[in-house]
Amino acid sequence: MSVLAPLDAAMMTAELLSDPLHAAALLVLSPPPHAGAGYVDRLCADALRLPLDVDPRFRRYPHAGLDTLGMWMWRNTDGVDVSHHLLRRTLPAGADDNALWELISELHSAPLDRSRPMWAAYVIEGLAGGRFAFYIKVHHTVIDGVAGLQLLTAALSTDPGSRLMRPPYAVAPVAEHTSGPQRRLPGPIDGLREVMAGVRAALGFAGKLAVAEMSDVAAGLMTGTAVAPLSAPYTRFNGRVGRERVCVGASWPRARIRAVQEAAGVTGNDVLTTVTGGVLRDWLAANSELPGRSLIALCPVTVRRRDQAEEQDRRANLFGLQLCPLGTDLADPAERLAQVHRVMSRAKYQVATLGADVTMLLRALSIAPTVLLPGVPFATRLRRGYNVSLSSVPGPRTDMYWNGAHVDEIYPVSVAIDGQALNVTVCTYADRVTIGYVSGRSVIPDLSSLVPLTERALSELENAVAAPR
Numbered sequence: 001m002s003v004l005a006p007l008d009a010a011m012m013t014a015e016l017l018s019d020p021l022h023a024a025a026l027l028v029l030s031p032p033p034h035a036g037a038g039y040v041d042r043l044c045a046d047a048l049r050l051p052l053d054v055d056p057r058f059r060r061y062p063h064a065g066l067d068t069l070g071m072w073m074w075r076n077t078d079g080v081d082v083s084h085h086l087l088r089r090t091l092p093a094g095a096d097d098n099a100l101w102e103l104i105s106e107l108h109s110a111p112l113d114r115s116r117p118m119w120a121a122y123v124i125e126g127l128a129g130g131r132f133a134f135y136i137k138v139h140h141t142v143i144d145g146v147a148g149l150q151l152l153t154a155a156l157s158t159d160p161g162s163r164l165m166r167p168p169y170a171v172a173p174v175a176e177h178t179s180g181p182q183r184r185l186p187g188p189i190d191g192l193r194e195v196m197a198g199v200r201a202a203l204g205f206a207g208k209l210a211v212a213e214m215s216d217v218a219a220g221l222m223t224g225t226a227v228a229p230l231s232a233p234y235t236r237f238n239g240r241v242g243r244e245r246v247c248v249g250a251s252w253p254r255a256r257i258r259a260v261q262e263a264a265g266v267t268g269n270d271v272l273t274t275v276t277g278g279v280l281r282d283w284l285a286a287n288s289e290l291p292g293r294s295l296i297a298l299c300p301v302t303v304r305r306r307d308q309a310e311e312q313d314r315r316a317n318l319f320g321l322q323l324c325p326l327g328t329d330l331a332d333p334a335e336r337l338a339q340v341h342r343v344m345s346r347a348k349y350q351v352a353t354l355g356a357d358v359t360m361l362l363r364a365l366s367i368a369p370t371v372l373l374p375g376v377p378f379a380t381r382l383r384r385g386y387n388v389s390l391s392s393v394p395g396p397r398t399d400m401y402w403n404g405a406h407v408d409e410i411y412p413v414s415v416a417i418d419g420q421a422l423n424v425t426v427c428t429y430a431d432r433v434t435i436g437y438v439s440g441r442s443v444i445p446d447l448s449s450l451v452p453l454t455e456r457a458l459s460e461l462e463n464a465v466a467a468p469r
Helices: 006-017 039-049 097-109 145-154 188-222 254-264 268-286 333-354 356-362 364-375 447-466
Strands: 022-030 060-063 073-076 086-090 119-125 132-139 245-253 296-302 319-325 388-394 405-413 422-429 432-440
Touching: 022 097, 022 145, 039 086, 039 119, 097 119, 097 132, 097 245, 132 405, 145 388, 145 405, 245 254, 245 405, 245 447, 254 268, 254 333, 254 432, 254 447, 268 296, 268 333, 268 388, 268 422, 268 432, 268 447, 296 333, 319 333, 333 447, 405 422, 405 432, 432 447
Parallel strands: 086 119, 296 388, 388 422
Antiparallel strands: 022 132, 022 405, 060 073, 119 132, 245 432, 296 319, 422 432
16 A cells, blocks of 8 residues: 555545545547447447456555554555446437536536545447547546546547557556566665655755745735735635536637637637636626626646656646636736736746645645635635636647547546536647536536637637737
8 A cells, every 4th residue: 555645635535525526538439430330339348358457546546544544545456347437328319419418417426436446437329420428537636637638648549440449547568577676675874865855855845835925925916927815706616516516518629729829929728718717707797796806717737748658757646736817807808818828927937947736835825715615604705715727638639539439529527626616627639629617506507508608708809819909
């Protein structure tokens, strides 16, 4: 057994007290031409029949008890019964995309079983045109969003003729090394060196944290590019998420995002963050709930490189956290975009220079009240650290296939919990950008209305950037 990292242990403890903390992805696929009847049956049969070496992260599960003195530890299982994790669902005849998202909402609401490896996958049939879907959810302590999508991409191929491909939860067998240099037993001097290295690391961490805190204060006062703790207005997104999740997603041409990006001299993430601000501004205004202060988004900023090999770093979570105003108090989309660009440029620089752990701790004062207060009876409805979680994960840059089936779209389906009852996750794939919204059914009953609002917010931003200023 091995000890869970502090962030992962905190997630497990929080889940015991409140809401499931698994993230997921939904792939919509089209069978290859002339696949014939029974194509999906054969895919599922092969996934259960072929000898598979399950990824080590998908063979372990967390445990805390008397035998671990209350500490969260990883337990490993030698044999994973894939039939307990890979399941099938069929939509009713004539089902549309709304029926698919209703099923995804139902599957995403169910917590994962902590007594076995914490993941589940579903093959969903019955989509229009003979298409099918693959939905896989994994606990956030097992893998973060960026690494999860990298794992998913590694199971796909650019070759439409490739067959007998392994599912995302499996890896190719690794040959055992029978020879090599033997490691000597550590001695007292080695132990002393490790202790001194730990002391130096702790002192360096404390110094970075102090510098970061002073830098945030200065940036907030002088340039407005840092968000003060507990400065977000209270909204319905800061309440309890409820037991039922509701999920919806849609996609847009990547060329539209790139055109705004190039015209304004900003990043693609800046554009999508600004669009999200426009969506929430419109939805809250339509419900007579738009606050005078801007909503604040909690944005994971990954330090995991796109080209980073898995063997270089197998940590489950590699990201820092930053706060970004969404500009919901600004009517002009171009002004909103400029503000987002200034704040996120500094945020990315801070994460890159200080590291993920420092920025994670730096946001503790904003995170703790936001996620803990909804569970306290008669909690104040004054300001919070942030209102929504907003993240972006890069997907494959070219069209991909799985056992001959074309991957039409990839949708992120992320985490919504008490205090952050709305999650927005963006995924890029080939020439498309998909946006996945996840909330509580009692929080946003009409979550599907965010899709047309997204189109409107993007169109307004395109017009604002194109107009002479």
